[in-house]
Amino acid sequence: MAKDPMTVLVIGGGGREHALVWKLANDSRRPVVFCAPGNAGTAGLAQNLDLAATDVEGLLAWALEHRPDLTVVGPEAPLCAGLVDRFQASGLRVFGPSQAAAQLEGSKIFSKEVMEAAGVPTAKAAKFTEAAAAAAYVRGQSFPLVVKADGLAAGKGVVICQSPEEADAAIDEMLVKGVFGAAGRSVLIEEFLDGEEASILALVDGREIVLLASAQDHKRIFDNDQGPNTGGMGAYCPASVVKRDLWPVIREQVFERTLAELRRRGIVYKGVLYAGLMIGSRGPKVLEFNCRFGDPETQAILPRLAGDLLPALEACVDGTLKDRMVQWKPEACVCIVMAAGGYPGSYATGDAIEGLDEAGKLRDVVVFHAGTKLVEGKTATAGGRVLGVTALGKDLKDAVGRAYLAAGKIQFNGAQYRKDIAARAL
Numbered sequence: 534m535a536k537d538p539m540t541v542l543v544i545g546g547g548g549r550e551h552a553l554v555w556k557l558a559n560d561s562r563r564p565v566v567f568c569a570p571g572n573a574g575t576a577g578l579a580q581n582l583d584l585a586a587t588d589v590e591g592l593l594a595w596a597l598e599h600r601p602d603l604t605v606v607g608p609e610a611p612l613c614a615g616l617v618d619r620f621q622a623s624g625l626r627v628f629g630p631s632q633a634a635a636q637l638e639g640s641k642i643f644s645k646e647v648m649e650a651a652g653v654p655t656a657k658a659a660k661f662t663e664a665a666a667a668a669a670y671v672r673g674q675s676f677p678l679v680v681k682a683d684g685l686a687a688g689k690g691v692v693i694c695q696s697p698e699e700a701d702a703a704i705d706e707m708l709v710k711g712v713f714g715a716a717g718r719s720v721l722i723e724e725f726l727d728g729e730e731a732s733i734l735a736l737v738d739g740r741e742i743v744l745l746a747s748a749q750d751h752k753r754i755f756d757n758d759q760g761p762n763t764g765g766m767g768a769y770c771p772a773s774v775v776k777r778d779l780w781p782v783i784r785e786q787v788f789e790r791t792l793a794e795l796r797r798r799g800i801v802y803k804g805v806l807y808a809g810l811m812i813g814s815r816g817p818k819v820l821e822f823n824c825r826f827g828d829p830e831t832q833a834i835l836p837r838l839a840g841d842l843l844p845a846l847e848a849c850v851d852g853t854l855k856d857r858m859v860q861w862k863p864e865a866c867v868c869i870v871m872a873a874g875g876y877p878g879s880y881a882t883g884d885a886i887e888g889l890d891e892a893g894k895l896r897d898v899v900v901f902h903a904g905t906k907l908v909e910g911k912t913a914t915a916g917g918r919v920l921g922v923t924a925l926g927k928d929l930k931d932a933v934g935r936a937y938l939a940a941g942k943i944q945f946n947g948a949q950y951r952k953d954i955a956a957r958a959l
């Protein structure tokens with residue numbers, strides 16, 4: 534017989550994990566939720582555990598002792614490190630792809646090979662391990678050109694180069710200077726794609742695919758997509774660039790083909806598969822795959838989910854996923870990321886955050902925490918991306934208005950946020 538109440542462990546400590554904890558804690562079965570390591574926001578809904586998301590051994594030891602009914606993995610690092618395989622080998626139920634399947638995110642070269650073999654539309658690319666060969670190749674290409682580190686580089690391993698000199702510098706950093714360590718020992722040099730980006734996430738149970746509502750992230754730090762790339766400065770859902778006629782194309786050309794090619798290689802994919810797409814004049818092309826929920830897309834997607842998330846996650850583990858398990862509210866949702874001053878460069882931590890209660894009291898507003906911690910009972914900053922101020926609205930314009938109203942009530946030293954989240958869709 535199942536334990537009563539059900540227990541769920543969420544791994545991770547960012548805004549995505551607060552959104553997951555928030556949704557799971559409100560499940561109709563009212564599970565007891567643990568979060569490792571969590572943040573000041575998850576502390577109100579779950580019991581935070583003093584275990585890093587990358588501490589696979591520590592997490593496994595905790596799970597063996599406490600036997601959660603389900604573990605949900607947020608970030609890519611533990612997935613790529615094989616956490617799911619380890620948990621499964623110990624008879625623990627865990628939501629997320631195996632190490633082999635997580636290579637779709639963990640190695641851009643693997644991912645590109647799968648896409649090419651499967652006929653998935655994507656940028657043309659070549660792979661290199663030698664700087665001289667890469668530099669010679671660059672000479673024959675048109676610009677802009679994109680240089681990508683093969684492995685995980687926390688979003689910093691992609692360089693859009695406007696000239697051969699910029700490409701040489703990126704190649705030198707990765708293949709010669711080794712600034713990304715092992716992640717940059719191989720590089721992919723690929724054609725630049727033009728268009729509008731969208732994130733399409735799917736739940737996958739090994740065979741069945743359920744596409745989640747579309748979202749758009751805002752990767753650059755400043756308004757009008759200026760300045761360096763970040764982990765994501767805001768998101769909205771749905772993304773109007775994903776028109777109705779694109780859905781069957783995305784399902785078949787991106788998800789079905791990719792999963793079929795993995796199966797041919799003996800790899801069964803379970804969990805979330807996230808396709809970062811460039812929607813251009815010639816249809817959608819895949820920029821990258823992620824093997825997990827997006828951050829901050831998840832903060833904008835989950836508030837729109839009508840009904841429970843937990844049954845769908847369990848169905849992915851059990852191989853019983855059905856389309857009807859995922860239904861959407863008609864409202865639109867917007868998440869504005871409030872970041873620490875200086876982010877994505879160096880920034881201060883430990884600054885007190887004011888106005889959280891006032892913002893959170895607004896109707897249909899949830900303030901998801903990302904880089905926060907409790908200091909003597911008060912919430913303080915503890916990371917670059919600090920909060921994801923999220924609002925539902927009857928349409929996108931309404932949601933944008935509410936989210937900015939809420940963000941305006943929150944203060945901390947050096948707080949910065951973009952003023953144009955979702956503006957392109959309005």
Ligand code: AMP
Pocket residue numbers: 656679688691693723724725726727730752809820821
């Ligand atoms: P990735 O980590 O591969 O998604 O790359 C991060 C960001 O770089 C993407 O969200 C795009 O904005 C940009 N990017 C990556 N690949 C390309 C490409 N081939 N053409 C244009 N932009 C790209």
Ligand code: GLY
Pocket residue numbers: 750764765823826827828829830
């Ligand atoms: N929002 C981009 C990512 O989660 O990778």
